[in-house]
Amino acid sequence: MTDSTPTPLANAPLAFDLLLRDAIFLTADPEQAECRGWCLGISDGCITWFDREPPVHYTARRELRLPGHFVTPGFVNPHVHSILSMVRGVAVDLGFAPSYTPGIPKGTEVNPEQARALARLGALEAMLFGSTLVGDNFVHADTSTEAMLELGLRLAPSWRIHDVDFARVAHGEWNYDSAIGERTLGAGLALYERWKDHQRVYVNLAAHAADTCSNGFLATIAQEAQKRDLVVSTHLGQSQVEVERVRERTGKTSVQVLEEAGLLNHRLMGGHCIYLTPDDLSRMARAGAHAVHIPKCNITSGRMANTPAILRAGVNMALATDTQHGDMVELMRWALNTARVQEGGVSDEFQPRHVFHMATMGGAKALGLEHLIGSIEVGKRADLVLFDANRPHLVPHVNPLGNLVHTGQGRDVSMVIVDGEIVVEQGRPAKVDMEQVCAEAEAACRQLWGAHGKQYWQPH
Numbered sequence: 028m029t030d031s032t033p034t035p036l037a038n039a040p041l042a043f044d045l046l047l048r049d050a051i052f053l054t055a056d057p058e059q060a061e062c063r064g065w066c067l068g069i070s071d072g073c074i075t076w077f078d079r080e081p082p083v084h085y086t087a088r089r090e091l092r093l094p095g096h097f098v099t100p101g102f103v104n105p106h107v108h109s110i111l112s113m114v115r116g117v118a119v120d121l122g123f124a125p126s127y128t129p130g131i132p133k134g135t136e137v138n139p140e141q142a143r144a145l146a147r148l149g150a151l152e153a154m155l156f157g158s159t160l161v162g163d164n165f166v167h168a169d170t171s172t173e174a175m176l177e178l179g180l181r182l183a184p185s186w187r188i189h190d191v192d193f194a195r196v197a198h199g200e201w202n203y204d205s206a207i208g209e210r211t212l213g214a215g216l217a218l219y220e221r222w223k224d225h226q227r228v229y230v231n232l233a234a235h236a237a238d239t240c241s242n243g244f245l246a247t248i249a250q251e252a253q254k255r256d257l258v259v260s261t262h263l264g265q266s267q268v269e270v271e272r273v274r275e276r277t278g279k280t281s282v283q284v285l286e287e288a289g290l291l292n293h294r295l296m297g298g299h300c301i302y303l304t305p306d307d308l309s310r311m312a313r314a315g316a317h318a319v320h321i322p323k324c325n326i327t328s329g330r331m332a333n334t335p336a337i338l339r340a341g342v343n344m345a346l347a348t349d350t351q352h353g354d355m356v357e358l359m360r361w362a363l364n365t366a367r368v369q370e371g372g373v374s375d376e377f378q379p380r381h382v383f384h385m386a387t388m389g390g391a392k393a394l395g396l397e398h399l400i401g402s403i404e405v406g407k408r409a410d411l412v413l414f415d416a417n418r419p420h421l422v423p424h425v426n427p428l429g430n431l432v433h434t435g436q437g438r439d440v441s442m443v444i445v446d447g448e449i450v451v452e453q454g455r456p457a458k459v460d461m462e463q464v465c466a467e468a469e470a471a472c473r474q475l476w477g478a479h480g481k482q483y484w485q486p487h
């Protein structure tokens with residue numbers, strides 16, 4: 028057979044499950060960042076065609092003409108605690124992370140049924156606003172993983188692993204108990220065993236923080252992660268409390284403690300990264316560790332990570348919504364504008380493309396999934412978000428990415444696709460009943476707050 032002899036299949040039509048046409052694609056691929064009016068074909072959950080025109084011969088089960096729409100990669104939101112939607116509207120005004128705050132419901136009080144309801148609420152909100160991957164971490168991770176999968180999301184779940192007695196932390200006591208460590212790490216590893224073969228689930232080990240895990244326990248987590256090549260997620264430089272507790276216990280910084288434990292490497296995702304020294308940042312960069320920037324949570328409690336310093340140290344940055352509401356579009360704006368406050372003006376290092384990268388490829392890299400997701404490229408999984416950009420605040424389309432980052436919002440999302448499956452259509456979930464999700468979460472919150480004797484919050 029010579030090159031000029033057509034194979035029997037050469038003229039056979041390409042078969043797509045879904046074909047998207049006439050949209051403006053914002054790809055997060057620096058080689059071709061913006062592709063106007065291109066055509067994207069999906070087969071078997073994968074992007075199999077991306078070009079100016081469709082193939083000459085093709086079939087498509089569904090073909091969408093999308094003039095005036097922006098299509099982006101799905102947002103990768105790697106640090107979320109969906110269950111903490113239970114303290115929405117309250118915890119944010121009490122000064123610090125919910126797990127450390129007295130007088131409000133705690134993870135230790137949540138039963139599996141409540142966890143299911145709350146996880147679905149938090150994850151649904153993130154998905155409706157364009158997160159296609161949610162890295163959820165908390166107690167009852169097994170139940171909440173099942174619950175969130177019902178929505179159609181890609182997940183990077185983890186159990187909250189610690190050996191401190193969390194019930195006492197809110198009262199200022201850090202007591203380490205090996206039985207708690209064994210139980211939480213065991214639960215984290217069981218979660219991995221249960222889901223390791225699922226196509227949309229990538230379990231990681233969440234060592235809660237350097238102050239809530241003792242040194243020996245951190246080393247054990249490092250060994251278990253290395254054996255299985257698992258990502259380890261942690262809260263890193265989240266608070267002065269963490270910094271002081273770790274220094275009291277070890278005389279070192281959290282980054283140094285993680286390094287000694289064998290956790291500082293390319294598999295580590297550090298959430299927050301507020302209280303880090305220049306030396307900490309160099310250590311993270313050398314090790315290839317990743318920073319998860321959580322601007323909205325940090326700033327609403329009056330703190331900011333030094334993102335220009337993190338960027339210049341050469342540390343990969345992801346973006347995450349954490350316990351705040353799950354809008355990654357709004358979050359890009361927070362990340363961009365706070366960096367500009369820190370820089371004292373507009374610079375070439377903080378432009379819309381940089382925060383868009385954090386929200387997509389940055390998160391994919393942090394999870395070791397950059398070969399699968401994070402950008403629009405042939406061969407990657409079809410995780411995509413469609414924005415209806417015909418709305419007045421997104422017109423004119425002179426610079427679509429500038430529009431999206433500066434004036435867009437999660438509520439502009441019209442469709443979300445995960446693994447080629449439409450999971451949000453016309454702004455509503457395709458696989459679950461939205462009103463039911465909200466009602467069940469409301470009921471769970473009434474029970475949890477009721478146990479604290481205050482069904483409704485009354486600020487004093």
Ligand SMILES: [Zn+2]
Binds near residue numbers: 106
């Ligand atoms: Zn967190």
